[in-house]
Amino acid sequence: DKGNHRHFMQKEMFEQPEVLSHTLGAYVNMTDGRTRTPKGQELDFTKVRRIALSACGTGYYAALVGRYYFERYAGIACDLDVASEFRYRESPLSDVDLALFISQSGETADTLASLRYAKSQGLKTAAIVNVPESTIAREADVVLPTLAGPEIGVASTKAFTCQLMALAALAVRAGVDRGVIKADEELEFTRALMEAPRLVNEALHLEGEIEHIARDLATQHHALYLGRGFSYPLALEGALKLKEISYIHAEGYAAGELKHGPIALIDETMQVVVVAPHDRVFEKTVSNMQEVAARGGRILLITDHKGAASGAMDGARLLVLPDMPEILIPIVFAVPLQMLAYHTAVQMGTDVDQPRNLAKSVTVE
Ligand code: F6R
Numbered sequence: 001d002k003g004n005h006r007h008f009m010q011k012e013m014f015e016q017p018e019v020l021s022h023t024l025g026a027y028v029n030m031t032d033g034r035t036r037t038p039k040g041q042e043l044d045f046t047k048v049r050r051i052a053l054s055a056c057g058t059g060y061y062a063a064l065v066g067r068y069y070f071e072r073y074a075g076i077a078c079d080l081d082v083a084s085e086f087r088y089r090e091s092p093l094s095d096v097d098l099a100l101f102i103s104q105s106g107e108t109a110d111t112l113a114s115l116r117y118a119k120s121q122g123l124k125t126a127a128i129v130n131v132p133e134s135t136i137a138r139e140a141d142v143v144l145p146t147l148a149g150p151e152i153g154v155a156s157t158k159a160f161t162c163q164l165m166a167l168a169a170l171a172v173r174a175g176v177d178r179g180v181i182k183a184d185e186e187l188e189f190t191r192a193l194m195e196a197p198r199l200v201n202e203a204l205h206l207e208g209e210i211e212h213i214a215r216d217l218a219t220q221h222h223a224l225y226l227g228r229g230f231s232y233p234l235a236l237e238g239a240l241k242l243k244e245i246s247y248i249h250a251e252g253y254a255a256g257e258l259k260h261g262p263i264a265l266i267d268e269t270m271q272v273v274v275v276a277p278h279d280r281v282f283e284k285t286v287s288n289m290q291e292v293a294a295r296g297g298r299i300l301l302i303t304d305h306k307g308a309a310s311g312a313m314d315g316a317r318l319l320v321l322p323d324m325p326e327i328l329i330p331i332v333f334a335v336p337l338q339m340l341a342y343h344t345a346v347q348m349g350t351d352v353d354q355p356r357n358l359a360k361s362v363t364v365e
Contacts (some may be wrong), residue, residue: 007352009245013338016158017197021329023162024193027169033190035173041142042183043126046073048097052079052123054086054114055102056362058156058240061127062102062163064233065330069167072188073181073327075176083110084365088169093121102167104151104159105361106134111364115139120240128166130159131226140359144170146196153353154360155244157338160237161200164331168193187289192325196332202322205333207343209319210336213300214343220271220298223248224262225337226255227275228285230329236276238337245345245355255288266295275337277321277329278281280308291315302336 005011026038037043046118051070053063060082079096081089087110099118103111106129115136118125127140130148135149137143137151146162172189173182217223223242227235236252243250253262255274266272272292278283282303292299299316301307308320319336345352 006346007153007342008338009155009342009352011159012151012153013335013342015149016161016204017201019148019158019162020200021197023165024196026145026147027166027173028190028193028329030295033187035176035186035190036170037142037170037173038145038324043142043170045076045089045177048076048174050079050096051079052081052086052093052096052099053102054081054099054111055084056083056108056110058160058237059102059104059108059111059163061233061237061240062160062167064236065164065230066100066102066167066171068230068233069171069327070174072120073171074178075180076174076178083108083114093118093123096123099123099125099155100134101125101140102123102163103127103134103136104130104148104156106131106136107361107363108136112136112139123247128163130162153202154355154358155241155341161331161334163272164334165193165196168327168331186232189327192327196328199322199324199328199332200335201268203332204283204339206319206321206336207339210339210344213319214340214347214354215316216249217271217340217344218246218347220248220269222265223250223271223273224259224265225250225273225275226285227232227250227252228255228281230326231275231277231285231333234333235273237334238273238275238341241338241341242344244358245341245352246348246349247350247356248344255285258288258291258293263291263295266292268296268298270297272297272299273340274316275333276301276307277304277333278310278323279326279329282307282310289326289327300334
């Protein structure tokens with residue numbers, strides 16, 4: 001039942017404040033604010049120095065964010081592969097202490113095969129899954145749930161942000177286990193994570209403005225998404241969402257890679273979406289954006305209040321989110337990217353919930 005929404009995808013985007021808060025409840029004890037993993041799924045990060053992450057599609061972009069989280073908040077190095085590569089790459093896993101898989105459906109063939117490969121190599125395995133009775137959930141040593149509820153729309157939205165929430169809380173837990181996050185800092189992090197539903201709700205309020213922008217985007221044939229740091233995986237995810245449901249050709253790039261190739265594509269027909277909250281790499285991304293502006297590219301800058309107030313945005317169309325703690329950036333900034341893809345697809349009249357050639361669960365390789 002879509003309720004009063006036009007598509008499941010729209011309904012699922014609007015469910016995010018609620019399901020994020022459910023998911024957080026599985027990883028934080030709400031009475032004392034301490035992070036934990038669910039009962040019976042204990043995970044001790046004390047001796048974990050290296051994690052191998054693997055997933056497909058949107059789950060892989062969640063894993064990319066996960067790498068930033070684990071490295072930054074817990075000092076744990078991460079290896080990262082799309083599952084279709086991990087399973088065949090046969091990379092030496094001797095220094096990996098934990099293999100972590102991410103899957104909404106828990107049935108994706110390549111991710112399952114990767115999990116089995118890791119087990120055959122004697123690794124401890126954990127899986128972040130949305131379907132608790134799935135094959136991946138049954139076979140992983142440790143099951144880390146996302147409580148997004150059933151996701152019907154083929155393009156993943158709420159499962160993705162819930163994966164990010166689980167990863168953020170796990171990274172904080174790992175930081176505590178490894179002694180790099182002190183007790184008072186842990187509380188600060190969990191307080192920040194508890195702000196996610198409110199901030200995502202504020203992002204959802206930008207829908208009218210995004211609908212307007214989407215009318216323009218729907219007339220374009222190409223889009224380039226740029227981001228740095230936490231915003232780099234978001235650029236990839238934003239481009240994937242757009243191509244999946246609107247069929248507009250879109251690519252995501254690390255902003256710093258612009259001058260190593262894609263800048264050759266920039267002219268007045270290239271739509272560039274820049275994801276740049278006012279974080280430690282903001283100035284760098286802005287300078288890449290200016291290179292796009294100088295070549296006549298059409299720019300949409302998705303930023304926060306601080307970013308918007310810093311000037312130097314000549315010629316860019318702005319979409320402004322509230323300021324927020326760094327750990328929330330991936331979760332909250334994912335929302336306008338989802339909505340932009342959604343409304344562009346609606347404008348174009350595509351089958352949003354059932355895009356051509358795609359299946360919700362990819363059980364063949
Ligand atoms: C994109 C999308 C796909 C899935 C991918 C993995 O919107 O939904 O890219 O993320 O097929 O699926 P799961 O997470 O079920 O393993």
